[in-house]
Amino acid sequence: MRPFEYGSALDVADACSKGTGQASFIAGGTTLIDLMKLEVMNPSRLVDLNNLPMRGIAMDDKELRIGTLEKMSAVAADPIVATNYPVISEALLQSASPQIRNMASIGGNLLQRTRCGYFRDTSTPCNKREPGAGCSAIHGENRMHAILGTSESCVATHPSDLAVALVALDASIRLQGAQGYRWLKLEDFYLLPGQTPDKENQLQSGEIITEIYVPRLPVARKSTYVKVRDRASYEFALTSAAVGLDLDSATIRDARVAVGGVGTRPWNLPEVRQALIGKQLGEELFRSAAKLSVEGARPLRDNGFKIQLVQSTIVRALMNLGGLA
Amino acid sequence: MRLGRKILFTHFLVTHRAVPRLTRRAVLPLGRGVSLLLLLLMEHKSDSSTEPSSNSFLDSSGVSSRRDFIGRLAAISAGLTVAVPLVRSPAGDAIRRDRVDPGDKPDGNNSLDCALDVNGKKVKLTIDTRTTLLDALRDRLGLMGTKKGCDHGACGACTVHVNGARVLSCLTLAVMAQNKKITTIEGLAVNNELHPVQASFIACDGFQCGYCTPGQIMSAVACIEEGHTGSDTEIREFMSGNLCRCGAYPNIVDAIKVAAAKMKGGVS
Numbered sequence: 001m002r003p004f005e006y007g008s009a010l011d012v013a014d015a016c017s018k019g020t021g022q023a024s025f026i027a028g029g030t031t032l033i034d035l036m037k038l039e040v041m042n043p044s045r046l047v048d049l050n051n052l053p054m055r056g057i058a059m060d061d062k063e064l065r066i067g068t069l070e071k072m073s074a075v076a077a078d079p080i081v082a083t084n085y086p087v088i089s090e091a092l093l094q095s096a097s098p099q100i101r102n103m104a105s106i107g108g109n110l111l112q113r114t115r116c117g118y119f120r121d122t123s124t125p126c127n128k129r130e131p132g133a134g135c136s137a138i139h140g141e142n143r144m145h146a147i148l149g150t151s152e153s154c155v156a157t158h159p160s161d162l163a164v165a166l167v168a169l170d171a172s173i174r175l176q177g178a179q180g181y182r183w184l185k186l187e188d189f190y191l192l193p194g195q196t197p198d199k200e201n202q203l204q205s206g207e208i209i210t211e212i213y214v215p216r217l218p219v220a221r222k223s224t225y226v227k228v229r230d231r232a233s234y235e236f237a238l239t240s241a242a243v244g245l246d247l248d249s250a251t252i253r254d255a256r257v258a259v260g261g262v263g264t265r266p267w268n269l270p271e272v273r274q275a276l277i278g279k280q281l282g283e284e285l286f287r288s289a290a291k292l293s294v295e296g297a298r299p300l301r302d303n304g305f306k307i308q309l310v311q312s313t314i315v316r317a318l319m320n321l322g323g324l325a
Numbered sequence: 326m327r328l329g330r331k332i333l334f335t336h337f338l339v340t341h342r343a344v345p346r347l348t349r350r351a352v353l354p355l356g357r358g359v360s361l362l363l364l365l366l367m368e369h370k371s372d373s374s375t376e377p378s379s380n381s382f383l384d385s386s387g388v389s390s391r392r393d394f395i396g397r398l399a400a401i402s403a404g405l406t407v408a409v410p411l412v413r414s415p416a417g418d419a420i421r422r423d424r425v426d427p428g429d430k431p432d433g434n435n436s437l438d439c440a441l442d443v444n445g446k447k448v449k450l451t452i453d454t455r456t457t458l459l460d461a462l463r464d465r466l467g468l469m470g471t472k473k474g475c476d477h478g479a480c481g482a483c484t485v486h487v488n489g490a491r492v493l494s495c496l497t498l499a500v501m502a503q504n505k506k507i508t509t510i511e512g513l514a515v516n517n518e519l520h521p522v523q524a525s526f527i528a529c530d531g532f533q534c535g536y537c538t539p540g541q542i543m544s545a546v547a548c549i550e551e552g553h554t555g556s557d558t559e560i561r562e563f564m565s566g567n568l569c570r571c572g573a574y575p576n577i578v579d580a581i582k583v584a585a586a587k588m589k590g591g592v593s
Contacts, residue, residue: 003435006454006500026501033457033496034477046454048501073490097566098551099544100478102490103497233565 001036008048012208016178018047020206025049027069027105030096031112038120040113040129054107054210059084064214068107068173072162073098075106085214087223087242091165094227097234107209109162110173110186111201115236116156117141127153128197143302144236147310149264150298154197156264158190159236163266165225168242168258171214177207186212190265200265219244219256226317228261228309237261239310243317250281257318259293262310269293272314281322283315290314439500443468444512450499458502459483459494462509470510470539474568481567484540485509491547493566510539513546522546522584531580533571541567545581554585 009015019025024043026032027050035041055067057078064085066075075081076092092101095109118124118136125133137145137155145155163186171186189201203209214220223244229235240260246253255276257269275289290311297307319325439450443466450465459476462468462485474482476495483495486508513520522545525531532538544567548554553563560578569577 001455004454005434006437006498026498029498029501030478030493030496033498037477046498050501097481098548098553098563099481099484099491099493099566100496103492233562 002039002042002044004036004043005045006048007045008051010051012052012054012176012210013178015047015049015052015208016176016206018045019208021045023047025208027108028071028103029108030100030104031108035113035120039122040120049105049208052208054208057081059216061216063216066106066212066214068110068209068211069105072096072101072104072106072109076101083221084216085165085169085220085223087165087168087220087225087244088162088214090225091161091227091240091242094225094233094240095161106162106212109160110166110189110209110212111203112159113200114156115159116145119156128156128193128200131196131198138300141302142300144238144261145300145303146264147262147294147297147299147303147306148267149192150300151193151195151197151264153195154193154264155300156193156197157261158200158263158265160266161225161227161237161240161260163190164240164258164260165223165242166212166214167266167268168244168256169214169217169220169223170256171212173209174211174213175203175207176210177204181210183213187266187268193264197264217244217254217256218246219254222246222321223256224317224321226313226320228313239306239313241310241313241317243314243321245276245318245321247281247322252276252279252281257289257293257314259310259314262297262306269314271295276318281324283319283324286315286318286322287311290318437500440503441466441499441507442505443507444509445506452499454498454500456499457495458485458487458497458499458507461499461502462494462507468509468511472536472539474537474540479568480537480540481544482537482540484543484567486543486547489547489550491544508543510543513542520546521587522549522580525580525584525587526577529576529580529583530573531577532569532573537567537569537571541569541577545577545584548581549585549588554581557582 007018009018015025022044024032024041024046026046026048032041049069052069054069057066057070057075057080059080064080072092072095076089082089095101096104113119114128116137118126118140119128124136127133127135135154142155144157146157167187172183173186173189175182175184184202191199191201225240225242227240228238230238237260239262242258244256255273257272259267259269271292272289275292276285279285293310293314294307299307435454436451437454439452441448441450441461443462448466450461452461452465459471459473462471463473471485471494472482473495474480478493478496481493483493484491485494487502488505513523522542526538526542531541544564548560548563551563553559557578560581564577
């Protein structure tokens with residue numbers, strides 16, 4: 001780890017002014033400290049956000065609002081979230097370990113870096129870590145990598161389960177910077193790698209995600225998260241699916257589907273949603289709708305299995321929700 | 326014969342299997358007479374330590390650690406064995422792997438005064454900002470019960486409680502643990518009486534080499550307090566952050582069930 005200065009932000013404005021240049025914000029630190037030890041991230045100054053007031057979980061008739069300093073474990077266990085947004089609670093409980101969930105803030109969760117082994121290994125080229133260096137994964141060990149949204153520069157997946165659930169539910173985030181604040185749809189916040197995989201999102205220098213907004217939707221109440229992994233727990237997704245259904249007996253009034261483990265960003269699937277709306281529940285329907293999820297997929301040497309696996313993951317989630325499993 | 330019985334109680338108990346193994350390996354070739362000599366030497370050292378370092382939890386209680394014991398053992402056995410270079414234990418090397426290099430002195434901006442509350446005891450340290458809570462506990466406070474496994478948040482060996490919640494001390498900066506109540510494995514026992522989880526790990530044989538055990542126990546205490554012991558599956562899920570390379574998992578699950586029953590029954 002390289003030397004750095006440490007300081008605590010007094011308020012949001014103070015944080016925004018201190019958090020520019022070579023500084024990094026720190027909340028839970030579970031991604032940052034790990035990557036600083038690997039010297040993948042080398043901030044010269046850490047600005048501790050933990051004294052800021054970005055906390056609280058509250059719901060009104062329009063939306064759920066979560067302060068981004070809330071811990072993953074607190075959000076997962078919150079009765080409002082567990083009852084009205086089970087997909088959020090389930091996605092969090094299937095993330096990381098109890099210890100990490102006690103440490104990691106949900107704002108940081110949305111900003112965690114990819115688990116691509118080459119990104120984490122400073123002895124190998126990586127465009128995300130060092131723009132222009134080249135991508136080691138495209139022709140390397142790429143079993144865990146993305147099949148959707150990839151480019152010649154980067155095939156790394158976005159690792160957050162929470163982000164997949166939030167994108168499925170049309171969540172927005174509030175960003176605060178020195179110039180003021182703005183709202184963004186979380187889905188639009190994340191960028192495709194293109195030729196600039198080092199730029200993963202629209203966050204600007206000194207900007208902080210202060211709050212997450214999730215609209216109240218019937219599909220949110222009946223929602224679930226299915227995650228397929230190499231081991232039963234404490235592992236990143238091979239594939240995952242966040243799914244919500246709004247049913248009128250056996251007819252699908254509305255649906256939401258997003259997938260993880262396969263995309264370079266949390267991958268929303270509006271075309272799968274459209275294929276489900278207005279139809280009768282059934283495995284055949286689920287299978288034909290899930291096929292649409294992999295249109296345009298570009299498998300690599302080791303991850304072709306994800307094309308089938310992600311479809312099966314979507315079908316499993318829909319079957320569970322529809323009471324057909 | 327003070328020391329033999331006073332090796333820090335909890336520390337010894339959570340790792341007692343590792344101790345005889347390491348000791349046997351080192352002591353047996355020397356013969357019984359030398360072993361006795363060693364114990365006497367240790368006691369002499371223990372009794373004569375009159376100026377404990379203010380930051381050492383172990384020294385200040387007049388108790389020597391297993392690490393000191395093994396260190397002295399290595400020195401003496403090297404002295405007795407011709408032409409064998411004095412080497413640090415493999416465990417010692419592993420521990421120093423990622424530590425802030427003392428030669429890499431920070432300038433004024435990178436060193437801070439840090440007040441920690443560990444096991445109910447308040448301490449002040451001047452530390453490099455890079456110091457993790459794990460390294461502060463082990464290298465600065467002499468609390469060796471908390472183990473360094475992967476040092477990257479993947480194994481759970483370094484689990485401690487901060488304000489009652491289980492966290493990974495390897496991914497926590499010491500400066501960020503200020504003004505919080507930190508509890509380590511050394512702080513679990515009350516008046517030399519083992520915590521029910523410590524007792525049940527011994528009763529159920531919940532370990533083999535013992536290296537992951539302090540982390541397992543700290544995690545298990547939290548797991549029980551959080552109420553995640555409804556079934557074997559639930560225990561396994563909520564203990565998934567603690568890896569055991571020996572594969573003692575079935576016995577760990579048993580130990581947690583036994584302890585949970587005791588704790589719910591109000592026996593502690």
